[in-house]
Amino acid sequence: MSQHDRTHHAKIATGKGDPQCFKGMAGPAKFKVGERVRIKDLPDVFYTRCQVYTRGAIGEVAVVTHESPAPEDEAWGHVDHSEWFYIVRFKQKDLWPEYPAAFANDTLQTEFSERWLEAV
């Protein structure tokens, strides 16, 4: 971390923005809108932005958002690899056992990098 080039991000992102500066780096997206996916329960030692409350749940890809380094890598300044990111939508009743049946239409959506998703 100590010797890294502090001008690197400004060089690649000026005029473009972030995450736009990572566009094209992740290759083809593995999942598409409408696909059902399950959230993997990978070990979350030291750092994760994949919320534990989503682990093992099944949802539907709502939006394919952008390419970016995964936060688990970016949190240590590693930006060489990018993944596709997806907003996945869940029915609240599938997340919480006590969610009232009266509100069966309620949903929740949140965003995942590709490593956290598996096809159902």
Add this chain to the structure above:
Amino acid sequence: MSSSTREQVLRHLAAVAEIQPPVQKTGKAPYPTDITHELFRAYTRSPHDVGGEMDVPCEWTEEEHEAWGHRAYVTTECLAWRGAWCAEERRRMQNVDLGTTQYLGLPYYGRWLLSAARILVDGHHVTLTELINKIDEVKKRHEPAR
């Protein structure tokens, strides 16, 4: 003044006991077989990941922040602007590395400030010695005259 420092030391030792988790009562580390899978997960979780935890209805409030808090926010963004770190490194250091006790116990911008201090040292931009000496010098600069 040596007596007020000694008083501070004794108050500190009492305060530390207040924020220890109850499991430390016995004063020795637990045996590995005492740590179930659930406990392991709870201890090693990312403290910022609070979604779905139990809590109670509270009075919602707004807060106007201390001037130092606004300045600390700007400092963390300037450190990222000029490449000392990126926002995700800051979030890791500020919201997870601090650990649950500091995470829940410190003011919001207090954590931003601590993480900014941390990246100066972890990023090898200053030695801890330099940081200690600077804090000491700033405090002395602001001591009321005796």
Add this chain to the structure above:
Amino acid sequence: MVEEVSDFEALEIAVRELSIEKGLFTAEDHRRFTEFAEHIGPTPAARLVAKAWLDPEYKKLCLTDAIKASLAVGVDWLNPTGFGTPSDYTDLRVLEDTPTMHHVVVCTLCSCYPRPILGFQPEWYRTPNYRRRLVRWPRQVLAEFGLSLPAEVEIRVEDSNQKCRFIVMPVRPAGTEGWTEDQLTEIVTRDCLIGVALPRPGMTTNIPLPVHQPAKPAHH
């Protein structure tokens, strides 16, 4: 007279002075970013919604390229660094409410928020309490803010946990027929843009809440 400083103040001064001494940023950088931070607020986001209510083509742009749509309300997400603010990124998404769907935003992991177009978060948005409860008990939390919706309306919680940033585009309320953009902008409050309130004629302020005052406030 020399003023005593708190532990936090002393550390803030030390960190800023060391950063500048070591060339990590300049005093001018700090001043420029401070100025940027002092001038952001919720009006541009409110105006984006008002414009979208009045212009179907602009609404489409808001829903497909909100960063581009932001320019029309004076917000260039690349400011002030040329590549965006480090914490807010440059991927804004607008969540369109319908008569049968209402959105509400939270960041359970920290307090991610679209600062360049909406200003700073209210303190309650940053609390572990809001972040713990909104994702699991959204109707209860919304009721505490005075918002109760019928069961037929789907409540969709957006947990903003990565680089995307979100504002809610509420349904244009009845009683605003013939209103100007300025009039509509006035009733789209910050609370409406987060999703804890619905806009209505005559409501031009956020829900009044107690405000904790600092010991040493910033002077503008």
